[in-house]
Amino acid sequence: KNQVEQSPQSLIILEGKNCTLQCNYTVSPFSNLRWYKQDTGRGPVSLTIMTFSENTKSNGRYTATLDADTKQSSLHITASQLSDSASYICVVSRNDYKLSFGAGTTVTVRA
Amino acid sequence: DTGVSQNPRHKITKRGQNVTFRCDPISEHNRLYWYRQTLGQGPEFLTYFQNEAQLEKSRLLSDRFSAERPKGSFSTLEIQRTEQGDSAMYLCASSLANGGWNEQFFGPGTRLTVL
Secondary structure, X not given: OOOEEEEOOEEEEEOOOOEEEEEEEOOOOOOEEEEEEEOOXXXXXXXXXXXXXXXEEEEOXXXXXXXXXXXXXXXXXXXXXXXXXXXXXXXXXXXXXXXXXXXXXXXXXXX | OOOOEEEOOEEEEOXXXXXXXXXXXXXXXXXXXXXXXXXXXXOEEEEEEEOOEEEEEOOOOOOOEEEEOOOOOOEEEEEOOOOHHHOEEEEEEEEOOOOOOOOOEEOOOEEEEEO
């Protein structure tokens, strides 16, 4: 069973709108949580990295939150753009090399 | 371009053939990772190197798979006697393990199709 679960599996939003992606994890031990953006046919690119002591971190229009007690994270995309169309992957790190990946949420932004 | 590069980007082969992929990491990075990603799933860890030493291999890495990093720089991943189930995107990543975030930077991947 995957230890990192993401929802929804996919979503479609209109350009300029906001959306929030969810991530629940059971990975233990926990070192840090990352959100990656993966364009079709490309490798993942890191958006944010958070340790258990951080509640929120922003990178431009992307804001990630973390609740280490409930083992939940979210990624909020503000004022979406067409270029935001991609898969967003939640990744939990157990140590300094082993990453556990979620299946991703596919976001489609339409004009 | 100073990012992680992978070659080839696409490979189509017939079942039973051998294939080899190459990964060139970011030059100062001492760690190199291989992942496999199937459609609609996140990447799965296969193996990783610190310099030239292969430190861990996933049980996903069957006897038909072998990875090398002979001089601690580029790495190759070979799949022998390919099967249709080997069809996937093979991703390489590299990082600088120096006690910090050890952030992994990914290459564009090699998409393998086994007919």
